[in-house]
Amino acid sequence: MSGPIQSIERAAAILRLLSGRSRRLGVVEMAGQLGLPKGTVHGILRTLQAVGFVEQDSDSGKYQLGAALLHIGSSYLDANELRTRALNWADALATQSGESVRIGTLHEKQILIVHHVFRPDDSRQALEVGSLVPAHASALGKALLAHHRYLLEELDSEPLPSYTPATITDIAQLQTELDQIRELGWASEAGELLSGVASIAAAIEDRRGVMAGAISISGPMERLREPESRRVELVGFVLATARTISRELGAIPW
Amino acid sequence: MSGRYVVAIDQGTASSRCLVFDHRARIVSVAQKEHHHLYPMPGWVEHDPQEIWRNVLTVVSQALEKANLSPTELSALGIANQRETTVLWDRRTGAPVHNAINWEDTRTDRLCQQLAREFGQDRFRQKTGLPVTTYFSGPKVRWLLDHIPGLRERAEAGELLFGTMDSWLLWNLCGRHATDVTNASRTLLMSLETLDWDDELLSMIGVPRAMLPEIRPSSGIYGEASPVLAGVPVASVLGDQHAALLGQTCLDPGEAKCTFGTGSFLLLNTGEQPVSSESGLLTTLGYQLGSGRPTYALEGSIAITGALVQWFRDSVGMIGSAPEIETLALTVEDNGGCYFVPAFSGLFAPHWRSDARGVIAGLTGYINKGHLARAVLEATAWQTREVVEAMRTDYGSGLRELRVDGGMTANNLLMQSLADVLDVPVVRPIVAETVSLGAAYAAGLAVGFWPDVDSVKQNWHRAAEWLPKTDPAVREKGYRKWKKAVARTLDWLDDDDYAPAAGKEV
Numbered sequence: 167m168s169g170p171i172q173s174i175e176r177a178a179a180i181l182r183l184l185s186g187r188s189r190r191l192g193v194v195e196m197a198g199q200l201g202l203p204k205g206t207v208h209g210i211l212r213t214l215q216a217v218g219f220v221e222q223d224s225d226s227g228k229y230q231l232g233a234a235l236l237h238i239g240s241s242y243l244d245a246n247e248l249r250t251r252a253l254n255w256a257d258a259l260a261t262q263s264g265e266s267v268r269i270g271t272l273h274e275k276q277i278l279i280v281h282h283v284f285r286p287d288d289s290r291q292a293l294e295v296g297s298l299v300p301a302h303a304s305a306l307g308k309a310l311l312a313h314h315r316y317l318l319e320e321l322d323s324e325p326l327p328s329y330t331p332a333t334i335t336d337i338a339q340l341q342t343e344l345d346q347i348r349e350l351g352w353a354s355e356a357g358e359l360l361s362g363v364a365s366i367a368a369a370i371e372d373r374r375g376v377m378a379g380a381i382s383i384s385g386p387m388e389r390l391r392e393p394e395s396r397r398v399e400l401v402g403f404v405l406a407t408a409r410t411i412s413r414e415l416g417a418i419p420w
Numbered sequence: 421m422s423g424r425y426v427v428a429i430d431q432g433t434a435s436s437r438c439l440v441f442d443h444r445a446r447i448v449s450v451a452q453k454e455h456h457h458l459y460p461m462p463g464w465v466e467h468d469p470q471e472i473w474r475n476v477l478t479v480v481s482q483a484l485e486k487a488n489l490s491p492t493e494l495s496a497l498g499i500a501n502q503r504e505t506t507v508l509w510d511r512r513t514g515a516p517v518h519n520a521i522n523w524e525d526t527r528t529d530r531l532c533q534q535l536a537r538e539f540g541q542d543r544f545r546q547k548t549g550l551p552v553t554t555y556f557s558g559p560k561v562r563w564l565l566d567h568i569p570g571l572r573e574r575a576e577a578g579e580l581l582f583g584t585m586d587s588w589l590l591w592n593l594c595g596r597h598a599t600d601v602t603n604a605s606r607t608l609l610m611s612l613e614t615l616d617w618d619d620e621l622l623s624m625i626g627v628p629r630a631m632l633p634e635i636r637p638s639s640g641i642y643g644e645a646s647p648v649l650a651g652v653p654v655a656s657v658l659g660d661q662h663a664a665l666l667g668q669t670c671l672d673p674g675e676a677k678c679t680f681g682t683g684s685f686l687l688l689n690t691g692e693q694p695v696s697s698e699s700g701l702l703t704t705l706g707y708q709l710g711s712g713r714p715t716y717a718l719e720g721s722i723a724i725t726g727a728l729v730q731w732f733r734d735s736v737g738m739i740g741s742a743p744e745i746e747t748l749a750l751t752v753e754d755n756g757g758c759y760f761v762p763a764f765s766g767l768f769a770p771h772w773r774s775d776a777r778g779v780i781a782g783l784t785g786y787i788n789k790g791h792l793a794r795a796v797l798e799a800t801a802w803q804t805r806e807v808v809e810a811m812r813t814d815y816g817s818g819l820r821e822l823r824v825d826g827g828m829t830a831n832n833l834l835m836q837s838l839a840d841v842l843d844v845p846v847v848r849p850i851v852a853e854t855v856s857l858g859a860a861y862a863a864g865l866a867v868g869f870w871p872d873v874d875s876v877k878q879n880w881h882r883a884a885e886w887l888p889k890t891d892p893a894v895r896e897k898g899y900r901k902w903k904k905a906v907a908r909t910l911d912w913l914d915d916d917d918y919a920p921a922a923g924k925e926v
Binding site for chain 1: 444446447518719741742743744745746747753827829830831832850851881883884885886
């Protein structure tokens with residue numbers, strides 16, 4: 167059996183670089199970071215561009231991840247499969263937290279609700295499976311945007327719609343928050359979609375390390391955010407559930 | 421009663437599981453181990469009872485280990501089990517004399533036909549609520565006594581013991597030869613009225629009384645589990661579907677649950693009186709809590725529901741995994757006029773036609789694989805509707821809602837179709853493990869872990885609810901078309917088709 171193919175390794179390194187914090191890089195920058203000749207990097211980029219895995223920005227000439235690659239990543243896990251595998255754990259999260267649980271996936275810049283567990287108090291609630299929520303105004307959306315930064319570029323070109331006075335409409339402010347979310351590993355939202363309602367969410371990773379979706383709990387602001395000890399406990403439940411589902415999907419255990 | 425938890429063993433067809441529950445019926449720990457299926461002949465299905473017992477011991481210790489629990493923290497243990505699967509063992513040594521004959525095994529086909537001819541189905545139905553078919557334990561016992569040399573003599577001399585899986589586990593856990601009313605109601609040997617073995621049935625089927633276990637209420641102390649669970653009281657035994665009825669807290673007459681798996685089982689609580697069926701349903705025990713009056717149920721079993729999705733995946737290959745059926749079905753708006761009746765081995769409740777075989781009706785050039793996927797999913801919904809209609813006829817009133825559990829409840833489109841087709845709300849509870857939970861409830865009620873059934877009811881919460889959305893005219897047209905499709909399955913088998921069929925006598 168032959169050893170690894172060098173040009174594929176280099177292509178992978180380029181893709182990894184583009185999925186990092188900078189998102190858009192020029193040939194010179196990449197060559198510098200990878201310690202490779204400019205011509206080599208350029209050649210690989212041209213091939214990746216031809217198969218749609220990278221795209222070149224016509225104004226700046228910089229490269230970014232291409233739609234074809236992202237499509238492979240996000241369509242890998244069937245949403246109905248995600249629901250099936252997450253079912254028991256989502257139920258357990260609702261029981262633990264006493265709040266309603268939702269699982270969402272990215273769907274054309276919005277969040278598609280693929281699973282919904284009622285708040286376990288037997289009050290009248292309507293199933294929201296199949297509905298869409300805005301990414302920038304939901305915890306599910308922020309948890310996923312933090313890991314799919316390319317989407318932010320697309321959101322950037324339109325004004326972010328406001329749903330309540332608390333909705334984040336400024337892209338720079340959203341950027342800052344997404345950076346925090348990446349560090350913390352969980353996202354939250356406080357009355358940004360519906361007044362008085364807060365949510366906490368964490369991303370779910372599949373076995374290729376792709377963010378397959380996110381899971382959240384939602385409830386009245388006062389129950390989710392106060393006191394601090396309760397909020398910490400709820401964040402712990404959400405994170406633990408996201409990790410368990412990720413493990414269930416075969417993500418590397420951590 | 422000192423412990424903080426109740427433990428349930430669910431000895432199922434595919435695997436043995438152990439679940440630990442707390443006071444609020446939350447799952448604290450789960451362990452599971454699959455066992456082998458043995459297929460010595462076409463149509464024959466067996467398990468090794470020793471393997472199952474070993475697996476039960478393994479999952480119990482694993483479940484305790486995972487949650488870091490000691491047996492002293494357990495208040496009680498409950499058993500739920502695959503029904504009808506039959507074990508015979510030596511009273512003295514405790515060793516099985518043959519593999520367990522699984523409920524799906526059809527080797528008693530000819531024997532059952534012979535019994536039905538000789539005594540008439542009505543006599544069995546009147547006393548037991550069941551028709552003579554290959555599922556039930558009595559004929560399996562008779563087959564073993566007839567075919568394994570020496571067994572009949574040993575059985576008559578009282579050296580052999582019969583039990584379903586619950587009895588086999590009880591014997592090994594606490595050395596007691598007993599079963600509960602729900603398991604006993606699946607043997608064709610127990611009278612629904614007296615809740616005791618019936619001499620006439622015993623002589624008709626040919627099973628000596630000496631080998632039969634004591635019949636006890638589903639909930640009550642059976643003994644102390646040792647050595648694995650030193651001293652924990654074994655406090656409930658229920659057949660799995662009956663346990664699910666309890667786990668769904670269908671405790672009032674008129675309440676029904678359906679467990680959607682490979683096959684599906686709909687049970688309707690009919691209260692303190694058995695309701696005989698004119699529509700091809702089974703009359704069975706619901707459960708009996710302590711010395712209280714037993715609760716009866718009507719049961720409709722659907723042979724092929726999830727199995728059709730698996731067939732679509734494995735034999736047709738149009739989907740890569742079972743959940744993808746929903747993705748494929750959602751590529752189209754409706755079934756395009758296509759109906760799929762999966763009468764793969766005949767039609768079961770409420771039709772009972774063994775000469776039927778599957779059809780896909782309404783095919784046109786317009787139909788694509790999305791429509792087929794819809795038809796596959798809707799087959800489960802329409803079959804459930806037929807059982808619900810039969811229950812309406814027998815019981816005299818329809819359902820107010822249907823409580824659902826089982827693997828197929830993850831299929832959102834199917835659950836919505838079910839609500840649309842049945843025209844009642846379909847409700848999924850927050851604890852999907854209703855079989856284990858039912859066994860835990862029965863055990864916990866026996867030892868006072870839960871004081872009464874009301875406290876158990878408070879643990880039930882809806883996790884999701886699907887409301888009917890279809891226009892009544894569309895629904896009734898759909899049902900009319902489904903019935904026409906069913907009519908087209910009939911009379912398919914001819915005499916010369918029977919020769920290589922499974923499960924014939926050797």
